Amino acid sequence: MAFNTGLSGLRAASVDLDVTGNNIANASTVGFKSSRVQFGDLYASGFLSAGTNPIGDGVRVQDVQQSFGQGNISFTDNGLDLAISGDGFFILSNNGEIRYSRAGQFGIDKDGYVVNNQSMRVQGYTADDDGNLSGIRGDLQIETSNLAPRRTTSLVSELNLDSREEVLEQRVRDIGPVSVADLQGETFSFQYSDGTGDYSVTIDPAASAREAAAAIDDAPGVSASATTTATLSGLTDADLQAAQTAGNLVFELSIDGAVLPLDLSGVNTLEDLADAINNSSETAISASVVDNAGTPELRIIHSRGEDLYYNYSANGSTGTATVQGDVNVTADREVASVASAVATDNDFELAFDASPIRITNEFNPIDQRTYNHATSTTIYDSLGNSHELTQFFVKDPSPGDGVGQSQWSIYLQIDGELVAGTDLQPYTALFDQDGELLSVNGDPNGEIIVTDWIPKDANGDPNGADGPPADPTSVVSPIPEPPTSSAFVINFADTTQYGASFGVNDQQQNGYTTGRLSGLDVSDDGIIFARYTNGQSKALGQVALAAFNNTDGLAPVGDTTWVETFESGQPIIGAPDTGTLGSIKASSVEESNVDLSAELVNLIIAQRNYQANAKTIETSDAVTQTIINLR
Structure with missing residues (x-):
């Protein structure tokens, strides 16, 4: 019995030594989990044989259990x-x-x-x-x-446009020329879009073009000038030469009733007569010979709009006339209309209604004075070539009465060429009183779909990448996958217009080159x-x-x-x-979760257990030998 008990102890201690040694051996093994031996005692007992003090039969290894605790x-x-x-x-x-x-x-x-x-x-x-x-x-x-590579199909532009910026673009109306004869004795008023009071103008019935222009020029937002042009038809070089030879050349020119002194001694042609007028003491007068369907004519212009009177006689060719001037008016954007106090068909009122709007400082991408803000980002074509997209922002006058809304124009340029039709007409971004975007060209989503971009190389030639769609009207947002053209969408939905400096909060586009x-x-x-x-x-x-x-x-x-x-x-x-x-x-x-210090202690314990169980066998052997030696 004691032999078996000691032998089981030796086996158990040996297993303990093996497990401990294995733990120590794998102390540096990545991901290793240490093990420990679990022992159980042995009893030789049956259903009816168990006594009150049964004697154990040794020990056995019940399990070698691993510890799955976290390692360092x-x-x-x-x-x-x-x-x-x-x-x-x-x-x-x-x-x-x-x-x-x-x-x-x-x-x-x-x-x-x-x-x-x-x-x-x-x-x-x-x-x-x-x-x-x-x-x-x-x-x-x-x-x-x-x-x-992936072509750009979407660009999200999150910006802040500075609401404190001034309106740079100046839009004016060019009215005229209107004959002073159509203005004399008239009374009319200028009406303004900003709600300020009307400005009334009355032209004297005997006013010259200069005097009429001076009266109109006093109106706010209006500048006026006058010119008088007299054209002498019928007078020829031959008439002048014959009259000069005969010594009976007559040519008289008066400005607002004052005769202009002229030296006619060397006048033999129309060019000579023009030079004589130009060499006079009157700096506001000029003369030139113009061609009228192959016939030379003398044209006299007074740049200040005074009445001109001329009288000439040369070789039987005569002419006498008093010529009144014309008035030219330039009105800025605040002038909304002109109303006549005398008749609804006033020539000046009709000329105002028919006058085209002219932009004095039209947008120019190479002139920083014509736009308020600009920002650039890189986009990619279907071949992965990079291109520079620049967005320009120009502040416009507020629509309507200017209360509760603000307006900006948006121009788009890729590699120096305007796209999305902005070479003809910019997009219009509208903001509310809180600086939030209302729409871009009426689109509440704030999107611009670019459908006319042709990717080009450095020489300005198409580079072989996908170009515009065959039917631009078929392009929808978002661009479906896989894309088949160069069309892409710019989204300004999160763009604001606050009273703060211009800033690019975010610019995200989904294209890239190969990598x-x-x-x-x-x-x-x-x-x-x-x-x-x-x-x-x-x-x-x-x-x-x-x-x-x-x-x-x-x-x-x-x-x-x-x-x-x-x-x-x-x-x-x-x-x-x-x-x-x-x-x-x-x-x-x-790292391994082996605790090396603990394992070394366990090694000592296992060694002690082994030695003790060996001592059990040695003692049992001594006892057995004693029995054998009995005589």
């Missing part, structure tokens, strides 16, 4: 080294056999699969070409080929991101973790891996940092 996490310089902080196991495929491990020393094999040191493939959730996780488990693979794989990053939830040389990143997949209801039921099979058993139950698989599963720490490994 240490950092490494390998981006694919992964450690689990919390519960869970990596899922590995060993040629189809599924194993589970806490050792996260991973790399990439020749085919791009994520594997451990034993070439077991890591399992996870795969991603599609756009980086969207599919939820389908499989072998995680790193795509090492170049990232194909090569430059690195990998792994997030806490196990998503593997690929970084490319074009600044893009894309999800390649997500590491999957498995947990078990009875972790102690897993069976170790070497290489720091375990397999599922009936006692462990089926795995509960999910994404890291969900449910009870732990999170992933990249560029880290989980």
Whole structure:
């Protein structure tokens, strides 16, 4: 009996030594979980044979139980080294056999699969070409080929336009010329869009064009000038030469009743007569010879609009006339209309209504004085070529009475060429009294769809990328995938107009050029991101973790891996940092959870137990020898 008891103790102590030695041997093994021996005593007892003081039959090893406690996490310089902080196991495929491990020393094999040191493939959730996780488990693979370019189909522009900016664009009406004869004795009033009072103007019945222009020029927002033009038809070079030879040349020119002294001694042609007038003491008068259907004529202009009187006689050709001037008026944007106090068909009122609007400082992308704000961003065509898109913003006068709304014009330029039709007409952005965007060209979503862009190279020639759609009216927002043209959408929905400096809060566009794989990053939830040389990143997949209801039921099979058993139950698989599963720490490994100090103490205890059980056998042998030696 004592022999068997001591022998069982030796066996148990030997197993304890083996387990302790194995723990010590794997103190530096990544992902290793220490084990401990669990003993149970033995009794030789049956259904009816148990006594009140049964004698034990020794000891047996009931189980070698592993401790799945968390090991320390240490950092490494390998981006694919992964450690689990919390519960869970990596899922590995060993040629189809599924194993589970806490050792996260991973790399990439020749085919791009994520594997451990034993070439077991890591399992996870795969991603599609756009980086969207599919939820389908499989072998995680790193795509090492170049990232194909993506054309820009969407640009979100979040800006603040400074409401304190002045209106730069000056719009005026050019009215005239209106004959002073149509203004003499008239009374009319200028009416203004800003609500200020009307300004009444009365023209004297005997006023010259200069006097009429001076009266009109006093009105706010209005500038007026006058000119008088007299054309002498019928007088020829031959008439002048004959009259000069005969000594009976007569030419008299009066300005507002005052005769202009002229030296006619050398006048033989119309050009000579024009020179004589130009050489006179009157600086506001000028003369020239003009062609009228092949016939030269003398034209005399007084730049201040005084009445001109001329009288000439030369070789039988005579002419006498008093010529009144014309009035030209320029009215700025505040002048809304002109109303006659005498008749509704006043010539000046009709001329105002028919006058076109002229922009004095029309938008010019190379002239910073013609726009308030500008910002640029890079967009990409279907070949991955970059292009510079510039957005220009010009503050307009407030619509209506200017209360509660503000308006801006938007121009778009790509590589120096205006697009989206803004070379003909800009887009109009309307803001409310709170500075929030109401619409862009009436669209409450604040979108501009660019459908006329032709991507070009540095020489200004089409570069072979997709161009505008055949039917621009068929383009919708958002642009459907896959895109088939260069059309893209600019969204200004979050653009504001506050009393603060112009600022670009955000500019996000979805295009990029081609790129090569430059690195990998792994997030806490196990998503593997690929970084490319074009600044893009894309999800390649997500590491999957498995947990078990009875972790102690897993069976170790070497290489720091375990397999599922009936006692462990089926795995509960999910994404890291969900449910009870732990999170992933990249560029880290989980060290062995062996407590080396404790193991060395256990080693001493196991050695002592072994020696003590050996002593039991030695003592039993001595007793047996004593019995044998009895005589």
